[in-house]
Amino acid sequence: MKQQLEQIKATALAALDAAANPVALEELRVKLLGKKGELTAVLKQMGKLSAEERPVMGQLANAVRADIEKKLEERKTALDAAALEAKLASESIDVTIPGEEIVMGHQHPMNMVLQEIKDIFVGMGYQVVDGPEVELASYNFTRLNIEEGHPSRDRSDTFYFNDEDSVLLRTQTSPMQIRAMEISEPPICILAPGRVFRKDEADATHSPMFHQIEGLVVAENITMGDLKGALITLMKRIYGQDLQMRFRPHHFPFTEPSCEMDMQCHKCHGTGEVDGQVCSTCHGEGWIELLGAGMVHPEVLSNCGIDPEKYSGFAFGMGLERMAMGRLRINDLRLIFDNDVRFLNQF
């Protein structure tokens, strides 16, 4: 038995020395020391030995086992170290290679201008609100005093969703006036920016989708002076203190009286001519239309359960694209929607 044990030890150590990787090492461990291993097989025969021999052999067997375990441990450490060495060598990092530049985007120019406008109105106490783009015809038209048969309700101008023409893509942000008055009591002071949709062919100044910013103020003793004050403040903040503006009488079914606000053309300074040619920015008008506005029609207040004897209000609706084009000197509306980064990066 002694010989047997010596033999096991000698082959085991040699095999361990030859083991080339951790997997081979693990297989050897099982083969040598496991329950079905060679050493265990020898130990099972201990019972056949005499009482004197047994402790001697037991000691020897333990010593062989300890030697094998020690060798295993050594080989494992050596193989792990070699594996780490190889990994480090193959994964070498060159810390001097320049990094790849990450291209940072920024706000779309139209959102920049929207943000400016919102900031100005928030500073005047307005609350910014949001509403649905898919709207009921009753909000978009009827309750705004736009009666059946009005040309703006025509199917050639408005995108409808059903045969009864009762659900549509809003053609203006004015339905937000109704929604605001419906859910709150005066004083009301809101700004409602958002997308609107009309069946327009796209050209330099038209697009089937564009943005409006609706404003509504309803309280006691609100006058046209308040309307003019708010809008003049806005335009001077956006375009500069020297801006020349004018209010022209106009008609909207939901305001009375109604007006449009123009600013003097920044290109021809109101003359309508540039170098003897008709100014291309204002088409010779000298003025650029900015928005529609007026005092909320008493009928519209009543439609929303607000007493027109007690309260009055003003409303306005401006085109965001037009404001952005004026503010950033952009001459073609389509550039705003093309999302060509060569254009966008200029702002």
Ligand code: PHE
């Ligand atoms: N909704 C009108 C339009 O789209 C603009 C407007 C808003 C006019 C509010 C008066 C009051 O032309």
